[in-house]
Amino acid sequence: MDPGPAGAAGPAEPGPGVRGAGPAAPASSLAVAAVLPAGGSGERMGVPTPKQFCRVLERPLISYTLQALERVCWIKDIVVSVTRENMEVMKDIIQKYQHERVSLVEAGVTRHRSIFNGLKALAEDQPDSKLSKPEVVIIHDAVRPFVEEDMLLKVATAAKEHGAAGAIRPLVSTVISPSADGCLDHSLERARHRASEMPQAFLYDVIYAAYQQCSDYDLEFGTECLQLALKYCHVKAKLVEGSPDLWKVTYKRDLYAAESIIKGMFGLVTLSSCVSEM
Numbered sequence: 596m597d598p599g600p601a602g603a604a605g606p607a608e609p610g611p612g613v614r615g616a617g618p619a620a621p622a623s624s625l626a627v628a629a630v631l632p633a634g635g636s637g638e639r640m641g642v643p644t645p646k647q648f649c650r651v652l653e654r655p656l657i658s659y660t661l662q663a664l665e666r667v668c669w670i671k672d673i674v675v676s677v678t679r680e681n682m683e684v685m686k687d688i689i690q691k692y693q694h695e696r697v698s699l700v701e702a703g704v705t706r707h708r709s710i711f712n713g714l715k716a717l718a719e720d721q722p723d724s725k726l727s728k729p730e731v732v733i734i735h736d737a738v739r740p741f742v743e744e745d746m747l748l749k750v751a752t753a754a755k756e757h758g759a760a761g762a763i764r765p766l767v768s769t770v771i772s773p774s775a776d777g778c779l780d781h782s783l784e785r786a787r788h789r790a791s792e793m794p795q796a797f798l799y800d801v802i803y804a805a806y807q808q809c810s811d812y813d814l815e816f817g818t819e820c821l822q823l824a825l826k827y828c829h830v831k832a833k834l835v836e837g838s839p840d841l842w843k844v845t846y847k848r849d850l851y852a853a854e855s856i857i858k859g860m861f862g863l864v865t866l867s868s869c870v871s872e873m
């Protein structure tokens with residue numbers, strides 16, 4: 596286990612993303628970068644602090660996500676989209692927890708706009724940029740801290756082959772479509788559908804071209820990057836089964852769940868204490 600950064604506050608975290616010897620890296624010729632949208636306000640969490648900055652065991656949630664990515668040595672650059680008002684907060688987090696290879700860009704008013712801003716920073720025509728255009732870009736929500744290297748490798752490799760790839764999970768509940776009068780219109784067959792999670796990965800040229808062409812409606816209301824690659828670049832994403840830990844911290848209770856997973860990683864929760872609580 597890696598110790599936490601020297602002098603950093605918070606637990607000496609095992610860090611998500613590192614277990615055992617780890618999976619093999621992709622071919623060294625594959626240039627990979629990551630974009631982390633972190634410009635949301637976390638309305639559904641219902642607390643004043645945006646959820647990515649909420650503390651879990653004394654450490655901001657986004658710091659765990661950054662740690663999971665920066666421990667993957669083949670991810671060269673990590674671009675984080677943050678609102679102007681939280682830029683200083685983010686810089687303080689980077690300094691305090693000694694995050695590496697992180698660049699900041701200004702977030703947009705929607706998630707898609709924040710991602711687009713991150714992609715623009717990686718484009719080759721950026722003057723004075725220390726970033727270089729990657730072949731593959733991973734997109735991962737700042738509020739999904741438990742991503743493993745193995746999963747990142749799977750989506751990056753599949754993106755190189757297929758142009759796009761994304762993590763999926765089985766649906767827990769059936770998805771239904773209501774009609775305008777609040778009654779059931781139709782219901783989807785659960786076994787034939789999947790929940791789309793993160794991370795996702797793309798050939799950079801594919802996803803950048805998709806964002807450049809996409810409509811204001813997509814940028815405002817879209818929730819699915821894989822759909823943009825399909826709609827604008829005719830790229831059918833490879834879907835990769837992910838672990839349950841990829842879920843997105845959304846509600847207040849998710850912070851408690853994240854805390855208990857991190858404690859489990861530290862060995863702070865023993866099996867007997869779990870059993871006695873059941």
Ligand SMILES: Nc1ccn([C@@H]2O[C@H](COP(=O)(O)OP(=O)(O)OP(=O)(O)O)[C@@H](O)[C@H]2O)c(=O)n1
Pocket residue numbers: 631632633634635636637638639640645646647676702703704705706707709710736737738843844845
């Ligand atoms: N304008 C936005 C909106 C969202 N995000 C980011 O996109 C990710 C996933 O979005 P979501 O979970 O919906 O975050 P919020 O928009 O913050 O949450 P809510 O929908 O509850 O307001 C988060 O890391 C969030 O910070 C972003 O970068 N820019």
Ligand SMILES: O=C(CO)[C@H](O)[C@H](O)COP(=O)(O)O
Pocket residue numbers: 706736791792793817818819820843
């Ligand atoms: O769900 C997703 C994948 O499809 C995205 O990860 C994302 O979290 C969607 O966020 P929002 O619902 O706020 O747009």
